[in-house]
Amino acid sequence: MALKLSDYKTDVHNDWCPGCGDFGILNAIQMALADMQVPPYKATIFSGIGCSGKTPHFIKTYGIHTLHGRVLPFAQGAKLANPDLEMIAVGGDGDGLGIGAGHFVSAGRRNVDMVYIIFNNAVYGLTKGQASPTLKLGMKTKSLPQPNVNNSVNPIALALVAGFTFLARGYSYDVRHLKDLIMKAVAHKGLAFIDVLQPCPTYNDINTKEWFQGLDNVDPETHKAMPRMYKLEETGYDGVVHDPSEINQKMAQVIEKSNEWGGKIPIGIFYQNEHVPTYQERIAARIPDYMENAPAVQQIADNKGKTITSIDRLLSDLRVDK
Amino acid sequence: MEKTTTNSLSWVIGGAQGSGVDSAANIFSRACAAGGLHVFGKREYYSNIKGEHSYFTVRVSDRPVHSHVNEINVLASFDAETIFRHFEDVTPGGAIIYDSDVANTLLSEVPTVDDHAAARIKKTLEKAGLGLTVQDALGHAKRRGVVLFQIPFFQLLQEFAQKANDPALSKLTRMVNVMALSTSMAIMDFDNEVLARAIQFIFRAKKKVADLNVSASAHVYIYAKAKFAGSNFAYRLKARPTEKDMIIVQGNQSSALGKMVAGCRFQAYYPITPASDDSEFLEANEILDLNDSGKKGSTVVIQTEDEIAAIAMAIGSALTGARSATATSGPGFSLMAEALGWAGINEVPVVISLYQRAGPATGLPTRHEQGDLNFAVNAGHGEFPRIVLASGDIEESFYDTIKVFNLADRYQMPVIHMLDKAIANSVTTCRNFDPGKVGIDRGSMVRQITDKDKGVAGNYLRFKLSDNPISPRVVLGTKDAIFWNTGDEHTEEGHISEDPELRVQMMDKRMNKLELALKEIPDEDKAVAHGSSDIAIVSWGSTKGAVLDAMEKLAGDGTKVKFIQVKLMSPFPSELVRSMLNGVKTMIDIEMNYTGQLGSLVRQHVGREADYQIVKYNGRPMSLDEVYNAVKRIIGGDAPRRQVLKSGA
Ligand SMILES: Cc1ncc(C[n+]2csc(CCOP(=O)(O)OP(=O)(O)O)c2C)c(N)n1
Numbered sequence: 001m002a003l004k005l006s007d008y009k010t011d012v013h014n015d016w017c018p019g020c021g022d023f024g025i026l027n028a029i030q031m032a033l034a035d036m037q038v039p040p041y042k043a044t045i046f047s048g049i050g051c052s053g054k055t056p057h058f059i060k061t062y063g064i065h066t067l068h069g070r071v072l073p074f075a076q077g078a079k080l081a082n083p084d085l086e087m088i089a090v091g092g093d094g095d096g097l098g099i100g101a102g103h104f105v106s107a108g109r110r111n112v113d114m115v116y117i118i119f120n121n122a123v124y125g126l127t128k129g130q131a132s133p134t135l136k137l138g139m140k141t142k143s144l145p146q147p148n149v150n151n152s153v154n155p156i157a158l159a160l161v162a163g164f165t166f167l168a169r170g171y172s173y174d175v176r177h178l179k180d181l182i183m184k185a186v187a188h189k190g191l192a193f194i195d196v197l198q199p200c201p202t203y204n205d206i207n208t209k210e211w212f213q214g215l216d217n218v219d220p221e222t223h224k225a226m227p228r229m230y231k232l233e234e235t236g237y238d239g240v241v242h243d244p245s246e247i248n249q250k251m252a253q254v255i256e257k258s259n260e261w262g263g264k265i266p267i268g269i270f271y272q273n274e275h276v277p278t279y280q281e282r283i284a285a286r287i288p289d290y291m292e293n294a295p296a297v298q299q300i301a302d303n304k305g306k307t308i309t310s311i312d313r314l315l316s317d318l319r320v321d322k
Numbered sequence: 323m324e325k326t327t328t329n330s331l332s333w334v335i336g337g338a339q340g341s342g343v344d345s346a347a348n349i350f351s352r353a354c355a356a357g358g359l360h361v362f363g364k365r366e367y368y369s370n371i372k373g374e375h376s377y378f379t380v381r382v383s384d385r386p387v388h389s390h391v392n393e394i395n396v397l398a399s400f401d402a403e404t405i406f407r408h409f410e411d412v413t414p415g416g417a418i419i420y421d422s423d424v425a426n427t428l429l430s431e432v433p434t435v436d437d438h439a440a441a442r443i444k445k446t447l448e449k450a451g452l453g454l455t456v457q458d459a460l461g462h463a464k465r466r467g468v469v470l471f472q473i474p475f476f477q478l479l480q481e482f483a484q485k486a487n488d489p490a491l492s493k494l495t496r497m498v499n500v501m502a503l504s505t506s507m508a509i510m511d512f513d514n515e516v517l518a519r520a521i522q523f524i525f526r527a528k529k530k531v532a533d534l535n536v537s538a539s540a541h542v543y544i545y546a547k548a549k550f551a552g553s554n555f556a557y558r559l560k561a562r563p564t565e566k567d568m569i570i571v572q573g574n575q576s577s578a579l580g581k582m583v584a585g586c587r588f589q590a591y592y593p594i595t596p597a598s599d600d601s602e603f604l605e606a607n608e609i610l611d612l613n614d615s616g617k618k619g620s621t622v623v624i625q626t627e628d629e630i631a632a633i634a635m636a637i638g639s640a641l642t643g644a645r646s647a648t649a650t651s652g653p654g655f656s657l658m659a660e661a662l663g664w665a666g667i668n669e670v671p672v673v674i675s676l677y678q679r680a681g682p683a684t685g686l687p688t689r690h691e692q693g694d695l696n697f698a699v700n701a702g703h704g705e706f707p708r709i710v711l712a713s714g715d716i717e718e719s720f721y722d723t724i725k726v727f728n729l730a731d732r733y734q735m736p737v738i739h740m741l742d743k744a745i746a747n748s749v750t751t752c753r754n755f756d757p758g759k760v761g762i763d764r765g766s767m768v769r770q771i772t773d774k775d776k777g778v779a780g781n782y783l784r785f786k787l788s789d790n791p792i793s794p795r796v797v798l799g800t801k802d803a804i805f806w807n808t809g810d811e812h813t814e815e816g817h818i819s820e821d822p823e824l825r826v827q828m829m830d831k832r833m834n835k836l837e838l839a840l841k842e843i844p845d846e847d848k849a850v851a852h853g854s855s856d857i858a859i860v861s862w863g864s865t866k867g868a869v870l871d872a873m874e875k876l877a878g879d880g881t882k883v884k885f886i887q888v889k890l891m892s893p894f895p896s897e898l899v900r901s902m903l904n905g906v907k908t909m910i911d912i913e914m915n916y917t918g919q920l921g922s923l924v925r926q927h928v929g930r931e932a933d934y935q936i937v938k939y940n941g942r943p944m945s946l947d948e949v950y951n952a953v954k955r956i957i958g959g960d961a962p963r964r965q966v967l968k969s970g971a
Pocket residue numbers: 049050051052053068091092093094095096119121123124125126127132
């Protein structure tokens with residue numbers, strides 16, 4: 001029997017603020033899981049701490065709500081112990097790019113085959129709206145006592161140089177587009193990153209839904225709002241590295257595109273490179289049966305509870321009469 | 323000629339870090355072990371890669387030995403610094419082997435002798451009316467009856483190169499370590515054949531290097547035999563048939579071997595002395611043999627970006643059902659505190675091998691201390707259950723490692739396995755490890771759930787409240803058994819809840835597991851009483867060796883003491899320790915830290931204050947003699963309540 005969207009929903013009360021962009025991301029994840037018909041028990045959603053961190057509790061798959069900033073190491077550990085399972089890590093921009101920035105960069109170097117989604121609202125939602133690492137310099141949201149004194153990090157460019165092999169940006173109110181991105185990220189062989197622009201109506205009164213949709217940016221001729229977002233794929237942009245020789249050029253265009261902000265904001269796939277071996281493949285190069293006999297599924301004892309591991313070879317090296 | 327002492331001595335080799343001190347000591351230890359003797363060796367080194375002074379002490383005996391002594395009977399050196407650092411410790415009748423080329427080196431010409439050490443050495447030499455050269459230090463030793471053996475290492479290397487018809491060899495100064503060692507074997511009349519085999523073994527990965535070292539060693543051996551034929555040096559090492567089933571093992575291998583046997587298949591770590599060796603040994607042997615099957619097992623070892631990631635990855639892996647661990651030392655463990663609590667509240671079995679070294683902060687990064695007991699017992703904010711188990715020596719650490727994985731699975735909580743630098747960097751002969759001795763107990767881990775694990779809605783309840791505080795645990799990927807984890811307080815399913823009543827129930831559930839653990843864990847894993855007397859030493863961890871050896875020496879004087887070795891630190895086995903202290907009139911707390919951390923645990927849980935405290939925190943492990951002397955002083959009735967031990971270079 002086919003799995004329905006409702007099969008991925010829990011009945012846990014959702015306490016996000018009304019109008020929070022997180023709802024769109026949650027829906028997109030559930031829709032993607034349903035579209036891909038992932039058996040709920042085969043998937044685990046990991047999260048960090050923040051408003052975004054509550055996401056797993058609303059999704060009926062395994063859900064592991066970890067610590068602030070540590071979602072990637074938790075998820076990578078699980079994925080590497082059981083590469084058979086689908087692991088999706090989610091978290092806030094503060095979580096992933098502030099306190100967890102070290103893990104973010106290191107995850108790129110590993111390229112573990114999984115997906116990481118950042119709910120990018122430019123604020124620390126759950127702690128009442130302090131500036132997050134993606135808030136632009138000089139911005140003063142209503143929650144800030146003073147304008148932001150830090151420059152912002154460019155999540156896509158950072159992910160690129162760190163080594164992520166799939167880079168995309170979505171918008172939380174374009175749920176279908178985001179769902180497609182998530183499905184492509186899951187299908188991608190390697191570590192996929194999706195930066196999701198997520199309005200926080202409660203604390204971020206600058207990058208609001210209205211702002212993203214360009215209500216302040218009216219076409220003088222048509223008198224229609226001009227949305228800031230545009231889709232890369234509709235401009236003929238191709239982020240896929242078809243041949244390793246294209247890598248430098250494809251990387252350069254990511255930097256350029258991901259720096260666009262203000263009037264025009266690109267969403268879609270910035271980069272995809274499947275020529276980099278995944279971490280699983282790197283382990284399998286040393287441990288030939290790793291994919292079938294990963295740590296989680298290895299038998300370690302017989303049915304009487306006796307170890308089946310033999311260290312005789314190593315012990316014989318230690319024997320004094322050797 | 324003095325009375326000959328056979329097969330009981332303390333041998334030291336020293337030299338600049340990176341000059342082969344370790345290899346020479348490993349060869350020496352293995353040669354003695356292969357010669358049927360018991361050894362206990364320990365390595366001392368600076369936090370440095372090349373140039374600073376390092377040395378290796380090996381005690382050899384025809385009976386089991388568990389500790390080092392302050393005295394040196396044979397000092398093998400090939401540089402000036404080793405003489406300056408250790409000449410005072412060489413006993414009358416003992417030997418110093420030294421390089422003729424360094425005899426005129428001035429103390430001030432050795433830049434790695436720091437000001438503090440230089441001042442101490444200067445004081446000693448000046449007091450004896452001597453100058454400040456190696457020759458003077460040697461003269462000081464000679465006056466006290468030490469026998470000097472001068473070896474022209476460079477000249478011997480040249481001769482050796484000529485003999486081998488390969489002038490390039492004369493530049494192989496790397497071989498002087500083996501040459502110094504070989505000289506010591508020659509003057510002790512040790513079997514050259516056994517020595518040659520040990521050299522072959524240590525360099526077995528590089529046949530050419532092995533052969534070369536064997537020849538160089540033989541060249542020096544013959545030279546020394548001839549040159550020192552008439553010497554009145556009285557220490558002998560005589561090989562004898564080996565006992566059955568003995569191994570010679572290093573403390574940085576034993577716990578890793580235990581992990582393999584325990585079925586630990588995932589370890590994440592961030593490099594730190596003295597814990598990295600554990601992970602590197604696992605990685606070097608990542609493919610595992612399995613009994614009676616052509617199949618292989620394997621361990622995934624991951625070097626992470628920091629210790630936070632290391633423990634987080636280990637927890638993530640543990641959630642999938644793999645037995646998982648991390649290995650670290652104090653600074654790394656400090657970073658793990660928050661995740662430790664997460665594993666506690668989510669009831670995840672994860673093992674942390676905590677190889678203590680001297681703190682705080684970076685402290686003395688390569689030196690020994692047992693300063694992290696309080697921290698291991700209390701690390702993390704809030705209250706959550708954990709098990710802390712401390713091993714006393716290399717052999718114990720192998721079996722304890724299997725046990726800590728069982729405890730983690732059985733009680734579904736983080737287990738901190740306490741080891742330390744003294745264990746990690748020592749080598750010992752002991753009975754061969756028996757991998758079948760400790761079984762594998764995965765507790766209530768299930769691969770399939772039954773109706774009784776479900777709630778009324780037919781959903782699996784990971785944290786089901788029942789009479790049993792331990793709930794059946796499934797792993798990620800189990801059909802029909804979805805659950806949630808969160809660092810927040812949670813419902814039986816694992817969803818966030820701030821309900822006051824549920825909070826109490828969940829806290830009780832988790833903490834009750836400790837009561838259960840205390841009931842079920844066998845006494846011998848809680849605390850061990852060695853001997854009986856109304857004078858009792860209470861101690862823990864690697865001081866065990868020195869305490870046992872001191873007890874034996876005290877027994878030789880007709881004084882019996884009891885030794886209570888506490889192993890389980892959390893939950894604390896109050897009843898058992900109290901009963902062991904029953905009838906004890908004098909309680910002596912011995913530990914390698916400033917405050918007496920075990921002493922305070924005993925006071926907290928048993929309500930008894932130690933009558934005496936013997937502590938040490940200079941970064942060097944306790945020696946047999948200093949423990950013996952300190953206890954002797956207490957028995958003699960003229961000891962202060964607190965004695966601070968200070969031996970060690
Ligand atoms: C170690 C630690 N420090 C601080 C906090 C407090 N804290 C909770 S959520 C949060 C920030 C959340 O911001 P973000 O990651 O952007 O998530 P959002 O709420 O915006 O989704 C902080 C700092 C914490 N939980 N843990």
